[in-house]
Amino acid sequence: xxxxxxxxxxxxxxxxxxxxxxxxxxxxxxxxxxxxxxxxxxxxxxxxxxxxxxxxxxxxxxxxxxxxxxxxxxxxxxxxxxxxxxxxxxxxxxxxxxxxxxxxxxxxxxxxxxxxxxxxxxxxxxxxxxxxxxxxxxxxxxxxxxxxxxxxxxxxxxxxxxxxxxxxxxxxxxxxxxxxxxxxxxxxxxxxxxxxxxxxxxxxxxxxxxxxxxxxxxxxxxxxxxxxxxxxxxxxxxxxxxxxxxxxxxxxxxxxxxxxxxxxxxxxxxxxxxxxxxxxxxxxxxxxxxxxxxxxxxxxxxxxxxxxxxxxxxxxxxxxxxxxxxxxxxxxxxxxxxxxxxxxxxxxxxxxxxxxxxxxxxxxxxxxxxxxxxxxxxxxxxxxxxxxxxxxxxxxxxxxxxxxxxxxxxxxxxxxxxxxxxxxxxxxxxxxxxxxxxxxxxxxxxxxxxxxxxxxxxxxxxxxxxxxxxxxxxxxxxxxxxxxxxxxxxxxxxxxxxxxxxxxxxxxxxxxxxxxxxxxxxxxxxxxxxxxxxxxxxxxxxxxxxxxxxxxxxxxxxxxxxxxxxxxxxxxxxxxxxxxxxx
Amino acid sequence: xxxxxxxxxxxxxxxxxxxxxxxxxxxxxxxxxxxxxxxxxxxxxxxxxxxxxxxxxxxxxxxxxxxxxxxxxxxxxxxxxxxxxxxxxxxxxxxxxxxxxxxxxxxxxxxxxxxxxxxxxxxxxxxxxxxxxxxxxxxxxxxxxxxxxxxxxxxxxxxxxxxxxxxxxxxxxxxxxxxxxxxxxxxxxxxxxxxxxxxxxxxxxxxxxxxxxxxxxxxxxxxxxxxxxxxxxxxxxxxxxxxxxxxxxxxxxxxxxxxxxxxxxxxxxxxxxxxxxxxxxxxxxxxxxxxxxxxxxxxxxxxxxxxxxxxxxxxxxxxxxxxxxxxxxxxxxxxxxxxxxxxx
Numbered sequence: 001x002x003x004x005x006x007x008x009x010x011x012x013x014x015x016x017x018x019x020x021x022x023x024x025x026x027x028x029x030x031x032x033x034x035x036x037x038x039x040x041x042x043x044x045x046x047x048x049x050x051x052x053x054x055x056x057x058x059x060x061x062x063x064x065x066x067x068x069x070x071x072x073x074x075x076x077x078x079x080x081x082x083x084x085x086x087x088x089x090x091x092x093x094x095x096x097x098x099x100x101x102x103x104x105x106x107x108x109x110x111x112x113x114x115x116x117x118x119x120x121x122x123x124x125x126x127x128x129x130x131x132x133x134x135x136x137x138x139x140x141x142x143x144x145x146x147x148x149x150x151x152x153x154x155x156x157x158x159x160x161x162x163x164x165x166x167x168x169x170x171x172x173x174x175x176x177x178x179x180x181x182x183x184x185x186x187x188x189x190x191x192x193x194x195x196x197x198x199x200x201x202x203x204x205x206x207x208x209x210x211x212x213x214x215x216x217x218x219x220x221x222x223x224x225x226x227x228x229x230x231x232x233x234x235x236x237x238x239x240x241x242x243x244x245x246x247x248x249x250x251x252x253x254x255x256x257x258x259x260x261x262x263x264x265x266x267x268x269x270x271x272x273x274x275x276x277x278x279x280x281x282x283x284x285x286x287x288x289x290x291x292x293x294x295x296x297x298x299x300x301x302x303x304x305x306x307x308x309x310x311x312x313x314x315x316x317x318x319x320x321x322x323x324x325x326x327x328x329x330x331x332x333x334x335x336x337x338x339x340x341x342x343x344x345x346x347x348x349x350x351x352x353x354x355x356x357x358x359x360x361x362x363x364x365x366x367x368x369x370x371x372x373x374x375x376x377x378x379x380x381x382x383x384x385x386x387x388x389x390x391x392x393x394x395x396x397x398x399x400x401x402x403x404x405x406x407x408x409x410x411x412x413x414x415x416x417x418x419x420x421x422x423x424x425x426x427x428x429x430x431x432x433x434x435x436x437x438x439x440x441x442x443x444x445x446x447x448x449x450x451x452x453x454x455x456x457x458x459x460x461x462x463x464x465x466x467x468x469x470x471x472x473x474x475x476x477x478x479x480x481x482x483x484x485x486x487x488x489x490x491x492x493x494x495x496x497x498x499x500x501x502x503x504x505x506x507x508x509x510x511x512x513x514x515x516x517x518x519x520x521x522x523x524x525x526x527x528x529x530x531x532x533x534x535x536x537x538x539x540x541x542x543x544x545x546x547x548x549x550x551x552x553x554x555x556x557x558x559x560x561x562x563x564x565x566x567x568x569x570x571x572x573x574x575x576x577x578x579x580x581x582x583x
Numbered sequence: 584x585x586x587x588x589x590x591x592x593x594x595x596x597x598x599x600x601x602x603x604x605x606x607x608x609x610x611x612x613x614x615x616x617x618x619x620x621x622x623x624x625x626x627x628x629x630x631x632x633x634x635x636x637x638x639x640x641x642x643x644x645x646x647x648x649x650x651x652x653x654x655x656x657x658x659x660x661x662x663x664x665x666x667x668x669x670x671x672x673x674x675x676x677x678x679x680x681x682x683x684x685x686x687x688x689x690x691x692x693x694x695x696x697x698x699x700x701x702x703x704x705x706x707x708x709x710x711x712x713x714x715x716x717x718x719x720x721x722x723x724x725x726x727x728x729x730x731x732x733x734x735x736x737x738x739x740x741x742x743x744x745x746x747x748x749x750x751x752x753x754x755x756x757x758x759x760x761x762x763x764x765x766x767x768x769x770x771x772x773x774x775x776x777x778x779x780x781x782x783x784x785x786x787x788x789x790x791x792x793x794x795x796x797x798x799x800x801x802x803x804x805x806x807x808x809x810x811x812x813x814x815x816x817x818x819x820x821x822x823x824x825x826x827x828x829x830x831x832x833x834x835x836x837x838x839x840x841x842x843x844x845x846x847x848x849x850x851x852x853x854x855x856x857x858x859x860x861x862x863x864x865x866x867x868x869x870x871x872x873x874x875x876x877x878x879x880x881x882x883x884x885x886x887x888x889x890x891x892x893x894x895x896x897x898x899x900x901x902x903x904x905x906x907x908x909x910x911x912x913x914x915x916x917x918x919x920x921x922x923x924x925x926x927x
Binding site for chain 1: 625626633649650651657660661684788796799800803804
């Protein structure tokens, strides 16, 4: 603990202040300017908007009565009778829990295979786990509708082998599947990274002391995976809790989440109710984050270890490999199927014939008088993503260092560092709009940010929590004595960080960096606000712009370009990372 | 390639007649007319925006610049509320519900009156006018209708939609976030009244109506054959041709009209040039091109429409719609009650 009392080095101070300044300008102030509506009316402090939402049965069902002062015993009676409803918040949490469980069920076996088996293209597959992240929801919805529709490939295949067909469209099940499409890869990535870091010597030691493989797994491997599994569980829950377009596109309004109503309230400028909804949403997700941070420290985490040896995947067929083959079928249905359907949509015309007209349209667009040009969008997306990487990784490391220890302050700061995830994208967008886009006066200076720089800053703010969440567990499990020794030998704090700590947590930093890149490529809400008709549009914005036509063609063509460009860049990044000693 | 030859041909035709309008405004601004509008106006395949820019600039000493605010008209309402400057001259693509929101949110006028400023405003079809204060002038209209597969269903009345035979076959859009979804809801309120529409929707729900998010969500599900009827526009065949899967259905011989209007900002930097642009958009030839490229119907009674377009785009026998006065004060309540009933 003596370490924290030492004088802080100048580089640290500068990085810390820059991070704080950026967060204030691009996040806390804009979001605050929206949320303040929930607690201020006519310049006076009030809790009326929040109370109104809490006591509205639309949002809280039978719980609303309890918030309004009715006896909880009544609620208990309805619950026991099995007739309780918990409104939109209840439903939203319910589907988020199911979505998270399904994402874990699909993701964890993937992490196991990637960490323990070797096969041709293993690293490419790992790189591609980032791809679902960047796909616009409209296209994922289109791919899912095509794949899982009544006459889709799944049902045709089922019918062909004599199995009963399934009606998945407009059900909760298809929403859960689509959520798993987005989030299971996240589980794979985070957990596989931790699994690769499990020290095989510890397992061998346990085995040599007489533990069964099962015992060794439970006692040695599981505790080391726990932080990664918890991290991904938390992230998946937050993401699916805030889900909106997927829910409406595949399930319909009957399955609307809180976010659907939040979006509606903002588009009708009912800002008080919107702010109250956003505050309650954030309270739930941040509360979970705080609780999680409380337990995270108790877990062991990734440390520098000997490289593990992997089994060859394609060898003699045993039970494990048979199960993996079955898993491969699931992956093909849930991931490959929708993506292929989406790609097909870009080359089929209204009557189902092959056409390249949508790609010709993209080519024509390059010299259009007015409008969105695909090559500009590609260039912007890549440039912003690199910018985000450069900005978000130091920000994330700084925040991780500040929160790596288990103190109350660290937990509170760590919780607020997660705000970009916990606050609805529409709220962030509106906040940016009415502050930095319209212009704010700071100390007599008119401050107005639009365009490329602002977009990179906004992306970095949205991406850095990933770096924090992957780096913090690694940092906090590191032996303090290593840094202490370096300092005692005369190294500055910065030197110790660069020479001792960072090299030891490199895999975690690299994992976070890859996420930062992906977040930037896929970001839509704040980008579209900050572009405002300018030239700084990105690939997802271009997809959205080409969408407004009666056919999905041009949008899916642009989406396919997005898919190819990002797939290639993810593979390239990870290959470059491997050359730099990161795997 | 086809697109360019078309522009060249149509452009010459327009230039020949539009020449007499000319740009005569007292050039007080910078000669750049900034037009705020929505995405598909400028950015879909063959959209109308680039055509308007090219052809207007060919005859007028002014430049057109489009801007597409991500939050639409809300952007300017918020700007006005926050005292930020408004850097556009006119807004193209206003619906009546947005006009009502403007009037509810703002005390100061956002748009000024066009009374007497537009020569051709008297050619605008009376039924399409939706602004009692004359700030907004319609430039096109859509009619909300059903698109259905005639091999499977044959919807002709509202009752057909609640018929057991059509269980689970109707897809519509969320009225909270989608224009056609809202129009369909208003259509049912027009038919069954403010006291009766929720009962009708209960019957629709009992018959498993699917309410998806945006028009694209709904249409995409229809394309994937998730159902045999979808709420859409009566111009559907312009895209898909007169095929069995793309029949246009007018319930009770009606279609809900959804006119789109344009309005000039009260402190438009280039008011005169903006007015000229609006006048240009109301020319008979230009109205024909707007109809084709925006896939909507013209707003004037003397538009020059392409024959093929006219034969594929269907006008309902009895267009219905709600005016400003009927919607003001009611709209939010109607939508809210509907939303509560659906999700509870």
